[in-house]
Amino acid sequence: MTDLVIVGAGGFARETASAARDTWNVLGFLDDDPALHGTVRSGLPILGGTERVHETDAAVVVCVGNPRNFTARKQIVERLGLPAERYATVVHPLASVGAGSVLGPGTVLLAGTVLTADVAVGSHVAVMPQAVLTHDDRVGDYCTIASGVRLGGGAVLDEGAYAGSGALIREGVKVGAWSLVGMGSVVLHDVPAGEVWAGNPARLIRPLS
DSSP, X not given: OEEEEEEOOSHHHHXXXXXXXXXXXXXXXXXXXXXXXXXXXXXXXXXXXXXXXXXXXXXXXXOOOOTTOTTHHHHHHHHHOOOGGGBOOEEOTTOEEOTTOEEOTTOEEOTTOEEOSSOEEOSSOEEOTXXXXXXXXXXXXXXXXXXXXXXXXXXXXXXXXXEOTTOEEOTTOEEOTTOEEOTTOEEOSOBOTTEEEEETTEEEEEEOO
């Protein structure tokens, strides 16, 4: 199996390590918190800071970010400056990727994720457990799709969009770049770029600062 190092050591990173165990030789985590170096998480060592990706030929996946800072993944990828071919695409054995679907480098699909048919997912996308992406959906680079999200057919998430847990996004609707849809929201209309929407039906809460 190909060696893999995971950038980050939080919850998403550890979930990714679990998803990758059957198909990758996971060496451990890289994290820039010095207090974590030399410790163990989920049975794997924290090997040092993120700069150590340049000391190995192992494949890499960046697994950081949360609703309070969901731009972090892009910032780290740009700082590392690695070629696209260094990045792993991690698909949990219990995820389902339908015919005609494509995944970009650095993308992670966790357990129970379903891509039904002809779904395009960009690079460095995080798809959490039990999300369902249906026919002809388009997901841009650096998006985060939290647990239990449902995208209707032909929905679009532009670069960096964040769909919170349990959000429902109507068919053909677009969520603009770097916008956040709150957990449990029902999105019936297009969401402009750079805004926070929530509710049922979802409405503008505030611009994203």
